[in-house]
Every structure is written in C-alpha cells, then in structure tokens.
Amino acid sequence: MTKTKQEKQCQDSHCPKHHSLRTHGRTFRGTIIESKAAKTATVQWQRKYFLPKFERYERRFTRIHVHNPDCIDAKKGDIVEITSCRKLSKTKSFVITQKIGLDYAFLAREELLQQAEVQPKEEKVEEKNNESN
Secondary structure, X not given: OOOOHHHHHOOOOOOOOOOOOOEEEEEEEEEEEEOOOOOEEEEEEEEEXXXXXXXXXXXXXXXXXXXXXXXXOOOOOEEEEEEEEOOOOOOEEEEEEEEEEEOHHHHHXXXXXXXXXXXXXXXXXXXXXXXXX
C-alpha cells in the first residue's frame, strides 16, 4: 500500500489533520502578510471598532502569529482559516487548518508599494546625473 504525496510530506507533529494536535475555540479567516520564518506565518484580518465620541466606525487590524504546517505550506497573500489550539511557542497559539485561496487585492497592493519604492530611487539617481553634467 502506497502513501499519497501529502502524507509522505507531512512529518509535522503540530499538524491538526495528520497528527494529534487538537484544535478548539475560536476560528478566524485572514490573509497571510508574512511567512519568512520556518513553519510560522503572520495572519492579518480587518475588524470595525466603534468610536463613541464621533459616533463612527474605524478600521482596525488584528495580527497573529500562527503555525504553518508542512502539508498546507501557505504563502504570502493566501487567505487561510486559522483555529486556536494549545500554546505552541511564546507567540503562537493558533494553527492554519486550511488554505482557502489567494487575496488578489493584497497582492496588487503589495506590488504597487514595491513600485512606489523603486521609482523615487531611480529619480534621485537621474537628478544626480543631471546635476553633475
């Protein structure tokens, strides 16, 4: 009997699907904004906060460090579902349970920010060249 590709790859003991990590409590959906560290990702989602003085709502964001199992392997810009579990480290008490899809708006915003950072640098170089001539 052969194992599937996903079962062979998942050697993570903190995987809720393939190992014994139990999840409980709260479930959220958010976008991964960073996944540089090994098996760790930062998930962000938006919420509304009421300001009584102005009788209006403002947008606030919640950021949480979550465990990213090998079998899910979510990347920056993915929309994921996270569930609370026991404390896995000092800052991680949530685990990614499933990958839902891509957040195209987030990826487009990141691309525009990168382009905006590159353009001023190029303009400064051109201005220095013009001044020296």
